[in-house]
Amino acid sequence: MPDKIAFSSDDVVNKAFSFIHLQYCKEAAFLWRRRFKVVDAPYFSFHDLMELDERMVAQLSGLSLSGLSGWEVAFDAWRQFSDPSDWFVAAYHYFCVMGVDKGLPDFDDFLGYYLQGLTHEKIKAMRAASLWVPEEHRAAIDRFIAHLNLCRETEARVLALVLRSDKMDFESLRSDDDLKAVMTLADDANPEQLEWIMQVIAQEKAVLCQPLVSRCLRDSNPLVAFSATIAQVFLSPEASLPYLARFAQNPNCYQAKALDLWMRLMPIEHSQRVMSQLEIEPDSLLHIQACAARGSVRDVPALLKHMNEEKVSRAAGEAFSLITGINLYQNERFCVDHALCCKQNRMALERDQCDNSEDPFESLPWPNPAALANWWQQQKDKFDQDGAYLCGKPRSRAALYQLLKTGYQRQRHAAALCLNLCKGFKLSMSTAWPSARQRVFLDNLNCS
Numbered sequence: 001m002p003d004k005i006a007f008s009s010d011d012v013v014n015k016a017f018s019f020i021h022l023q024y025c026k027e028a029a030f031l032w033r034r035r036f037k038v039v040d041a042p043y044f045s046f047h048d049l050m051e052l053d054e055r056m057v058a059q060l061s062g063l064s065l066s067g068l069s070g071w072e073v074a075f076d077a078w079r080q081f082s083d084p085s086d087w088f089v090a091a092y093h094y095f096c097v098m099g100v101d102k103g104l105p106d107f108d109d110f111l112g113y114y115l116q117g118l119t120h121e122k123i124k125a126m127r128a129a130s131l132w133v134p135e136e137h138r139a140a141i142d143r144f145i146a147h148l149n150l151c152r153e154t155e156a157r158v159l160a161l162v163l164r165s166d167k168m169d170f171e172s173l174r175s176d177d178d179l180k181a182v183m184t185l186a187d188d189a190n191p192e193q194l195e196w197i198m199q200v201i202a203q204e205k206a207v208l209c210q211p212l213v214s215r216c217l218r219d220s221n222p223l224v225a226f227s228a229t230i231a232q233v234f235l236s237p238e239a240s241l242p243y244l245a246r247f248a249q250n251p252n253c254y255q256a257k258a259l260d261l262w263m264r265l266m267p268i269e270h271s272q273r274v275m276s277q278l279e280i281e282p283d284s285l286l287h288i289q290a291c292a293a294r295g296s297v298r299d300v301p302a303l304l305k306h307m308n309e310e311k312v313s314r315a316a317g318e319a320f321s322l323i324t325g326i327n328l329y330q331n332e333r334f335c336v337d338h339a340l341c342c343k344q345n346r347m348a349l350e351r352d353q354c355d356n357s358e359d360p361f362e363s364l365p366w367p368n369p370a371a372l373a374n375w376w377q378q379q380k381d382k383f384d385q386d387g388a389y390l391c392g393k394p395r396s397r398a399a400l401y402q403l404l405k406t407g408y409q410r411q412r413h414a415a416a417l418c419l420n421l422c423k424g425f426k427l428s429m430s431t432a433w434p435s436a437r438q439r440v441f442l443d444n445l446n447c448s
Contacts, residue, residue: 018073021066025074025093028059029085032128036085039432042318042364042410043329049409050435057436060132063089064096071097075110084121091129098140111148111156118155123162123196130163131434154188158196161185165200179208186212191223198227202234203428210235217243226254230261234428237265237421249278256286263293264421268386272298285315292319292414295388295395300324300376307369317367322414324383325392326375328365329408334372335365390414397422404431404442 035052038044063070071093094110130141141163148160161182186197194216201209213235216228226247232240244265247258259278263271271294280287283306291299300323306316317335321328328335383389391411393399395418403415412431420428429441 021070021073024059024062025089028056028063028092029083029089031056031059032088033083033085036128038409040409040413042408044409046405046407046409046412046435046438053435056132056434060092061134063093064134064137066093068097084125087122087125088129091126092132095129095133095140095144096137098137098143111151115153115155115159118159120192123159126159127162127166128432130166131437154185154190154193157185158189158193161200162196165203176208178206179212182209183212186216191221194224195227198224198231202231205234205426205428207235222252222254226258229258233261233265234420237423241265256289259286259290260293261421263290264295264418268294268296268298268388272296283309283312285312288312288315288319292322295323295390296385297323297380297383297387297389298385300380304369304373304376307367307372313366314361314364317372318361318364318410320367320372322391322411323389324376324379325389326372328367334368334375336368390418397425401442401445404429404438 031052035049035056038052039049066073074093075090090110133141145160145163148156148163151157182197182201186194189197198213198216200206201213209231213228213231216224217232219225219228225243229240229243229247232243241262244258244262247254248262262274266274275287275290275294280290282302288303288306291303300320303316303320303323307313307320309316317328320326326334384394388395390400391403391407393403397419400415400419400422404412404419407415409431416429416431419425427441427445429438431438433441
């Protein structure tokens with residue numbers, strides 16, 4: 001326990017405070033870790049997310065009440081931790097202390113703690129923390145960004161750009177001065193830092209930064225080139241197609257994401273020809289996920305066939321659901337283990353447990369191919385063979401907007417991506433944002 005903490009002359013009281021406060025911090029870290037893992041769970045709905053976020057807000061609100069004394073107790077312990085959830089709580093706690101005490105406690109120590117070995121996970125943790133800070137403390141983030149911009153370290157200035165971009169006004173890359181600053185920052189950045197710069201450009205659809213994106217598209221480093229390709233998707237989808245093709249047509253760590261975007265952007269008839277020419281096994285997960293991205297009912301017969309293959313059965317079931325809109329969780333006759341699947345997912349939620357598997361299909365039900373084939377025979381005439389569908393609806397802005405309000409998280413993620421790719425749509429949203437922020441975004445959205 002740091003010597004400067006002195007709530008009482010009684011050392012027992014100080015120790016009790018330290019213990020209770022650290023337990024409170026650990027609970028907040030646990031909740032964020034759990035939320036991070038379920039935010040893309042196929043059985044987790046937007047309503048579930050809002051309920052979890054209410055609990056998060058209540059837990060995090062308590063941290064701001066502890067003030068500078070609580071921060072000093074917690075930070076002394078955080079120096080020893082290396083889990084992203086602890087980095088999240090540390091950053092949140094720090095921002096709130098800045099907002100309450102109007103000071104900058106231990107800025108050099110805190111910045112050193114964060115910048116030492118600055119990783120993708122650390123940036124994500126601080127970025128997430130800044131989104132949860134309540135409105136009355138948000139001025140503290142602006143002061144923190146100002147201090148970061150005064151630092152010499154490139155890492156600090158990249159972090160400042162990321163935090164600045166997460167303000168809801170989407171106005172951090174709009175002037176010639178902004179472009180000049182970003183170009184200078186990019187000159188000093190390594191590939192991992194350039195990836196973050198490209199993410200900010202993509203999120204803000206900052207067409208002013210097209211010269212930088214064009215330069216990075218020609219970079220020999222695959223990470224830089226692919227990050228620039230993603231940025232190009234959001235600046236000019238049509239112009240990004242040849243760059244996506246380069247990554248989608250060859251086995252590499254970026255192939256799945258590139259193929260997903262490529263399929264979403266191409267017209268159905270064009271993507272049909274491309275799919276037939278790709279050297280991808282028809283029964284592979286990559287092929288099935290590409291079918292889901294296309295959203296074409298022409299792929300339904302093949303998906304029904306793949307449901308009989310254990311290796312890809314659940315993936316094919318989810319692709320079928322994403323195209324046709326059939327909900328395997330709410331229709332027990334359409335999945336083999338409906339009761340068991342629902343029970344396991346419900347128990348996981350009740351016990352605050354998460355799926356730690358690397359398999360994104362682990363929590364999906366096993367589809368019943370025969371029942372789904374019968375259902376499809378009765379419903380197929382309602383679908384346009386040349387249309388692109390998501391959850392049984394054409395991908396109109398109104399349908400995507402409705403799905404964002406009522407769907408499950410993985411469905412909502414697909415809807416947000418489709419909406420972000422819409423021509424003329426100038427904003428980008430994430431289904432990982434705090435639900436209150438998402439509601440504000442959706443309320444301000446005009447998708448009629």
